[in-house]
Amino acid sequence: LMQYLLWNFKANFAVVRRSVFCLLPLLAHFENDSDQELALLCYQNLHIGLSNSSYIISSSHSTQNHSCFQTMHYSRSWKSKVSLLKFCQVLVFSNLFVFENYDRPQKILQLINYLITHPQVxxxxxAAESIAGFIQCGYFSVSPSFINFCEFAKKFLRKKSFLSLKELLREFRRTHQDNWDEHKKCFTFSQLKSINNLLVSPNYYV
Incomplete structure (x- = not known):
């Protein structure tokens, strides 16, 4: 089945059928299997075959979205969740014209927010890398509510969630370093101070 899927992805130039997305939980799970041959085939199908040919139509979005949510919520393997997060990045980047419509950005954000508090680092x-990438490409906008959420993360969230949000802000700062003088105009003085306090380690020798 895995070999057939890979051949089908390479030979098919049409949109991906809905039935293929129902296999996402299996592909994400067996990509981390102890059988190296099976794991390699699943990796090729998920990250090479399906990602490179993952042009979908609007009507099939609900099937793909349902498969992702099912895997994220019910899979006991944290490795499956990581595999699916990386797949979602490529899927959205390849189909921005579909995923930017209606309430789809909000659903993708809800999916990532669910995993950014996961116990596994x-x-x-x-999840933090996914949010940073979507912000950088313009799929997510840095709204005031998003900024406030990050600003007060240390005060209201558990330590494990705070560390992920800290990594998210660090990645955002790193990818916007070249134009930071322009980007920082979007923040207030108190917000910039909070970001600096969060990302810059205190100097105990001063």
């Missing part, structure tokens, strides 16, 4: 870092 690898899942939280993958």
């Amino acid at each position: 690898e899942v939280r870092l993958a």
